[in-house]
Amino acid sequence: MANEEKYVEEIIDQEDNFSQWYNQVVRKAELADYAPVRGCMIIRPYGYAIWENIQRLMDDRFKETGVVNAYFPLLIPRSFLEKEAEHIEGFAPEVAWVTRGGGEELEEPLAIRPTSETIIGHSYARWVQSYRDLPILINLWNNVMRWEKRTILFLRTSEFLWQEGHTAHRSIEEAEERTLMMLEVYRAFAEEDAAMPVIMGRKSENEKFAGALRTYAIEALMKDGKALQAGTSHNLGTRLIGGIIMVHGDDAGLILPPRLAPYQVVVVPIWRKDTEKAAVSAVVERVEKMLKGKVRVKVDLSENTPGWKFNEWELRGVPVRMEIGPRDVQNNSVVLVRRDNRVKEQVSLEALETRLPALLEEVQKALLQRAAEFRAENTHYTDSYEEFKELIAEKRGFVRVKWAEDSAAELAVKEETKATLRVIPFDQPEGGVKGKCIYTGKPATCEAIFARAY
Amino acid sequence: MANEEKYVEEIIDQEDNFSQWYNQVVRKAELADYAPVRGCMIIRPYGYAIWENIQRLMDDRFKETGVVNAYFPLLIPRSFLEKEAEHIEGFAPEVAWVTRGGGEELEEPLAIRPTSETIIGHSYARWVQSYRDLPILINLWNNVMRWEKRTILFLRTSEFLWQEGHTAHRSIEEAEERTLMMLEVYRAFAEEDAAMPVIMGRKSENEKFAGALRTYAIEALMKDGKALQAGTSHNLGTRLIGGIIMVHGDDAGLILPPRLAPYQVVVVPIWRKDTEKAAVSAVVERVEKMLKGKVRVKVDLSENTPGWKFNEWELRGVPVRMEIGPRDVQNNSVVLVRRDNRVKEQVSLEALETRLPALLEEVQKALLQRAAEFRAENTHYTDSYEEFKELIAEKRGFVRVKWAEDSAAELAVKEETKATLRVIPFDQPEGGVKGKCIYTGKPATCEAIFARAY
Numbered sequence: 001m002a003n004e005e006k007y008v009e010e011i012i013d014q015e016d017n018f019s020q021w022y023n024q025v026v027r028k029a030e031l032a033d034y035a036p037v038r039g040c041m042i043i044r045p046y047g048y049a050i051w052e053n054i055q056r057l058m059d060d061r062f063k064e065t066g067v068v069n070a071y072f073p074l075l076i077p078r079s080f081l082e083k084e085a086e087h088i089e090g091f092a093p094e095v096a097w098v099t100r101g102g103g104e105e106l107e108e109p110l111a112i113r114p115t116s117e118t119i120i121g122h123s124y125a126r127w128v129q130s131y132r133d134l135p136i137l138i139n140l141w142n143n144v145m146r147w148e149k150r151t152i153l154f155l156r157t158s159e160f161l162w163q164e165g166h167t168a169h170r171s172i173e174e175a176e177e178r179t180l181m182m183l184e185v186y187r188a189f190a191e192e193d194a195a196m197p198v199i200m201g202r203k204s205e206n207e208k209f210a211g212a213l214r215t216y217a218i219e220a221l222m223k224d225g226k227a228l229q230a231g232t233s234h235n236l237g238t239r240l241i242g243g244i245i246m247v248h249g250d251d252a253g254l255i256l257p258p259r260l261a262p263y264q265v266v267v268v269p270i271w272r273k274d275t276e277k278a279a280v281s282a283v284v285e286r287v288e289k290m291l292k293g294k295v296r297v298k299v300d301l302s303e304n305t306p307g308w309k310f311n312e313w314e315l316r317g318v319p320v321r322m323e324i325g326p327r328d329v330q331n332n333s334v335v336l337v338r339r340d341n342r343v344k345e346q347v348s349l350e351a352l353e354t355r356l357p358a359l360l361e362e363v364q365k366a367l368l369q370r371a372a373e374f375r376a377e378n379t380h381y382t383d384s385y386e387e388f389k390e391l392i393a394e395k396r397g398f399v400r401v402k403w404a405e406d407s408a409a410e411l412a413v414k415e416e417t418k419a420t421l422r423v424i425p426f427d428q429p430e431g432g433v434k435g436k437c438i439y440t441g442k443p444a445t446c447e448a449i450f451a452r453a454y
Numbered sequence: 455m456a457n458e459e460k461y462v463e464e465i466i467d468q469e470d471n472f473s474q475w476y477n478q479v480v481r482k483a484e485l486a487d488y489a490p491v492r493g494c495m496i497i498r499p500y501g502y503a504i505w506e507n508i509q510r511l512m513d514d515r516f517k518e519t520g521v522v523n524a525y526f527p528l529l530i531p532r533s534f535l536e537k538e539a540e541h542i543e544g545f546a547p548e549v550a551w552v553t554r555g556g557g558e559e560l561e562e563p564l565a566i567r568p569t570s571e572t573i574i575g576h577s578y579a580r581w582v583q584s585y586r587d588l589p590i591l592i593n594l595w596n597n598v599m600r601w602e603k604r605t606i607l608f609l610r611t612s613e614f615l616w617q618e619g620h621t622a623h624r625s626i627e628e629a630e631e632r633t634l635m636m637l638e639v640y641r642a643f644a645e646e647d648a649a650m651p652v653i654m655g656r657k658s659e660n661e662k663f664a665g666a667l668r669t670y671a672i673e674a675l676m677k678d679g680k681a682l683q684a685g686t687s688h689n690l691g692t693r694l695i696g697g698i699i700m701v702h703g704d705d706a707g708l709i710l711p712p713r714l715a716p717y718q719v720v721v722v723p724i725w726r727k728d729t730e731k732a733a734v735s736a737v738v739e740r741v742e743k744m745l746k747g748k749v750r751v752k753v754d755l756s757e758n759t760p761g762w763k764f765n766e767w768e769l770r771g772v773p774v775r776m777e778i779g780p781r782d783v784q785n786n787s788v789v790l791v792r793r794d795n796r797v798k799e800q801v802s803l804e805a806l807e808t809r810l811p812a813l814l815e816e817v818q819k820a821l822l823q824r825a826a827e828f829r830a831e832n833t834h835y836t837d838s839y840e841e842f843k844e845l846i847a848e849k850r851g852f853v854r855v856k857w858a859e860d861s862a863a864e865l866a867v868k869e870e871t872k873a874t875l876r877v878i879p880f881d882q883p884e885g886g887v888k889g890k891c892i893y894t895g896k897p898a899t900c901e902a903i904f905a906r907a908y
Contacts, residue, residue, distance in 0.1 A: 033577065035527040036534065037564060042577060045522035045592060052523060068499035069506060073489040074528075074566070074597055074613050075550075080490065096529075096555040098566065101612075102601030103547050110491060112528070112552065112566075123487065123496060132757075138499060143528055143597065147556030158555075159528050303586075 011315070013251045018224040023153065025245060029254050029316045032153045039148045039158030043238070046316065047154075049262030050241055051161065055141060057193050057259065058163065058236065061185050067137045067165065072119050074143075075110040080118040087117065090210020094146035096158070112145040115235075117211070120166045128168060135178070136168040154242035155228075155454050162237030179233045183216045186231045194240065195257040195367035196220050196247050197375055198230055199398075199449065201423035206407050209234075219423045219449070221375045222246035225396025227422045227451035242454070247371050248340075254317025255339055257367050258360040263298035265291070265356065266318040268309045270325035279329045287324070287334065287352065295356055314339060319363045320356070340366055385438050388450070392419045398451050402444035404437035413439055419450040465769070467705045472678040477607065479699060483708050483770045486607045493602045493612030497692070500770065501608075503716035504695055505615065509595060511647050511713065512617065512690070515639050521591045521619065526573055528597075529564040534572040541571065544664020548600035550612070566599040569689075571665070574620045582622060589632070590622040608696035609682075609908050616691030633687045637670045640685045648694065649711040649821035650674050650701050651829055652684055653852075653903065655877035660861050673877045673903070675829045676700035679850025681876045681905035696908070701825050702794075708771025709793055711821050712814040717752035719745070719810065720767040724760045724779035733783045737803070741778070741788065744807055749814070768793060773817045774810070794820055839892050842904070846873045852905050856898035858891035867893055873904040 011028065014021045026032050031047030034040075043051065059069070075098060081088045091114040098110040113119070124136060141163045148158045165182060169175040183200055190198045198218035208215035209232060216233035220243055228243045230236070248255040258264050269284045271277045284299060291297050298318070300309050306323075313321060323335040333348045336356070340363055347355045378397030382388050391399050399419070410421050424446050433444045465482065468475045480486050485501030488494075497505065513523070529552060535542045545568040552564040567573070578590060595617045602612045619636060623629040637654055644652045652672035662669035663686060670687035674697055682697045684690070702709040712718050723738050725731045738753060745751050752772070754763050760777075767775060777789040787802045790810070794817055801809045832851030836842050845853050853873070864875050878900050887898045 033580075036531055036573065036576060037527055037529045040527035040529060042527065043525035045524045048524045049522065051525075068503065070499045070502045071497035071505075071615065073491055073494035073496065074599065075491045075494060077490055093557050096552050096564075098550050099553045100563075101550040102603065109554075110550075119490065122490060126487075145528065149556065161525065 011251065011253060014223060014249070018246075019152075021249075021251075022242075022246060025249055025253050025315070026153045031241070031245075031254075034151065034153070037158075039151050041151065041153055041157045041159075043161075046262055047241065050244070050256070050260050051238055053260045053262070054193075054240060055163075058185075058189055059139075059141075061189055062139055062165075062182075065137075065181060065185065067139045070138045070140060071142070072113075072116045072123070072140060074113055076113050076116075076119050078109050078111060080122065081111055083118060084211050087211040091115070091146070094148075096145050096147055113142075114144055114146045116140055116142070116144075116164055116166065124166075124168050131170050134168055134170045135174065137165075137178070138167070139163055139165045152242070152454070154245070155239050160237050160239065162235050165234045179214075179216060183218065183233050186218050186233075186236060190218055190220065190230055190240075191368060193257065193259045194244055194247075195259075195364055195371060196230065196243060197368060197372040199423055199425050199427075201425040201427075201449075203232070203423065204405065204407070204410055204421045204448070206410050207421060217423055220247060221378060221398055221451070222454070223249070223374065225378055225452070227398065227449075227453040229422070229453070239454075248367055249317070252311075253315030255367065256317035256319060258319045258364045261317065261319050262296065263318050264296045264360055265298070265320045265322055266309075266313040267297060267299040267322045267324060268306055268313075269299070269301070270306045270323060272326075276326040276329075280324055280326060283324050283329050283334075283349070287322070287349070290349075290353055291356065294353070295360070320359060338363055340370070383435065383438060388438060389417055392417045392450070392452065396452060398422070398449050400447055400449050401438040402433055402435045402446075403448035404440055404442040404445050406437075406440060406442075409437070409439045413450065417450075418452050420453055422449045422451050422453060424448050465705065465707060468677060468703070472700075473606075475703075475705075476696075476700060479703055479707050479769070480607045485695070485699075485708075488605065488607070491612075493605050495605065495607050495611045495613075497615075500716055501695065504698070504710070504714050505692055507714045507716070508647075508694060509617075512639075512643055513595075515643055516593055516619075516636075519591075519635060519639065521593045524592045524594060525596070526567075526570045526577070526594060528567055530567050530570075530573050532563050532565060534576065535565055537572060538665050541665040545569070545600070548602075550599050550601055567596075568598055568600045570594055570596070570598075570618055570620065578620075578622050585624050588622055588624045589628065591619075591632070592621070593617055593619045606696070606908070608699070609693050614691050614693065616689050619688045633668075633670060637672065637687050640672050640687075640690060644672055644674065644684055644694075645822060647711065647713045648698055648701075649713075649818055649825060650684065650697060651822060651826040653877055653879050653881075655879040655881075655903075657686070657877065658859065658861070658864055658875045658902075660864050661875060671877055674701060675832060675852055675905070676908070677703070677828065679832055679906070681852065681903075681907040683876070683907070693908075702821055703771070706765075707769030709821065710771035710773060712773045712818045715771065715773055716750065717772050718750045718814055719752070719774045719776055720763075720772040721751060721753040721776045721778060722760055722763045722767075723753070723755070724777060726780075730780040730783075734778055734780060737778050737783050737788075741776070741803070741806065744803075745810065748807070749810055774813060792817055794824070837889065837892060842892060843871055846871045846904070846906065850906060852876070852903050854901055854903050855892040856887055856889045856900075857902035858894055858896040858899050860891075860894060860896075863891070863893045867904065871904075873906050876903045876905050876907060878902050 011024050012020050030044045033042040035042050096112045143161055145159045148156050151157055167178050187200050190196045198220045200218055203215040203217050218230050220228050220230045222228055223246055230240055230243050269280045271280050319339050321337040328334050333346050335346055337344050380391050380399050414420050435444050437444045465478050466474050484498045487496040489496050550566045597613055597615055599613045602610050605611055621632050641654050644650045652674045654672055657669040657671050672684050674682050674684045676682055677700055684694055684697050723734045725734050773793050775791040782788050787800050789800055791798050834845045834853050868874050889898050891898045
């Protein structure tokens, strides 16, 4: 058993060092690895399987609203980026430039897309001949690049995978309606599939997308009390995986929401004597067949001890563990253990096909509820800037305050507290906000949420 | 009707100019467009939907054999490419180099991956501690870049989408077995899903992948008599879409195999008087509901005339057209028209749910058969090099000859006839090849297939 203990001891507790915990979980659960190029990452099969599940579920949700996918080129001429002053200002410092190709220096440097914004605009202008060609509802699943020096796996990397939606409409109203519709798709996905409660709202002028009229976003709270922008009105990326890790994980490692988990159930066969092996194996095979196509099952037939396997699959966040030992075989049953709260139950083989999907749904809901409770406990309200500063410094979490929109004030708060204005929630007091801005003392125009953020 | 005729007249006949026909079909069917960066392309939603279907069907086939997906970074340090002399020699002239990032000149230029070969090798060496970690069966769906000056949409572009499989094994035998297993997956996909008959075999030393021990490939014959390598033992890409266009298309445009078609059926409602509209619309809605989730259906409700719609959806290659007019409503039936041979049939609404999927299967099989017949008619055998030259110059197609493997002779044939050794088929005469090499007169070691190629 020494080995098994060592295996778990190697992960630091969240309370002791959250960012170290995060890194250890990502590496040990084999989600991702550093790449030889600084700022880049390798997404390993277990991490990529989560991304594939995210993609498929999001893609289905998009397509239900009439969205179609397409592909736009990786390289963008410099002149395209320069067309929009605000846009280039926002991205220039982060751009990677291709200056040589096919053995020659290029006449015009080509940017690796930081977003496909400008090249999309160019194409739409050619494709749209009349209002009959509208709306265009195109989504892209691709890789983009924004130069980073300090890497946090999934959260901050030079290259990342994402989707970017680009639509063209007959009117501003229709465009606004579509933007809010897609934000609602993100919210539904985050809460229903990722079990991650989010606040929907508008970004401030300082925090909006370079060149955009308005940016809407969904904002989530991580277990260390820091905020994470999990998606904006037109994009969502692999950083969401970072969010899932930090919203649900615990000291034993990952906890994956069943809908996104590569394996929803891990089967651990248990025997001591060779004479027990045949009977146990027969039941394992029967269970595997029974669940095929209904639940994503991994049967762990490796040579490790059962205890080692328990630890490993807890670390890797599989939502439910199924133990099948000689006694279970005798009872014609299996033992199911939830990853989130470690509650055990015995289930007969007959009932398994019905009980297991129901249990996975229960885990899915429980994760969302637990995260929502955590967020409620870590959302603070104050009218005093002194208290605001204390809250941000000592308790972290979301701090909700009365606010008069003002970019300079926002920057001052950031300077003094490291907290940024995360989002101006759609959910505002009925009849408007009464009272004064917590910082400037001017009449408040809204309630805003501040937090330290990733 | 003038408009409708014009619409079709704009496409040149295949016989008159095949490459122009190809380009017109790609553009008018809205599969793809040129990008502002030379050598790059935009894959439009209709083209990308074909790629999505290819991906999903291939991915399912891969996963059934135990393959998992992952993501490796876009950028590769120059030193990695230089590690393998043969590899860099093969790719150096085609590489695009990033030399500036984050506002600074980079110390070491970074290549945009022409393949992930070298970076995969680096990672596997770190991941594999013992034989227990083997095999690794990883596949990547990604974009790669190989500089091209002359673009042919889908067939030759600087950036292209593909999948690359990279495995690591306990023994050479296991590796060889896996390679052939995946080639068989490609064959099954090409023939069963893309209805494209292919020849499986080995590439010659001249034509193999830079740095590989052996390269296996599937080779297909296009309608203009030129060959297309549709995939090698470890990769397959968007060029397959080019192959589908050139294997199945006719003078009216695209013909898509039902399994890959974005829309398998297009419904064209027909009415002259407004009084007929309500009855027709009701049946259209009923049909749409009936087929939902079973068949991919597009209902064309645009303001164009029925004739225009017929032409447009023929051009776009939808396998079956469904016409619903006032007389059909009275008969409680619809008319189905096959794209491949224009055969019409009347089907009652009751029978539609069963008949339509069956008809799509018939079309799928007919396309494969027709392409196989075309290939048989255009495969020639000869023992005379004079006749060989005539065949290549006048008839094109596959020319199968006795051959003694020899790189210099192969290059000489290419120089003299523009034909390349496409593949040494697995299917060789029983008991070995007897006779002399068609070019050198030495004892033949195999039968080989030559052709002009894309």
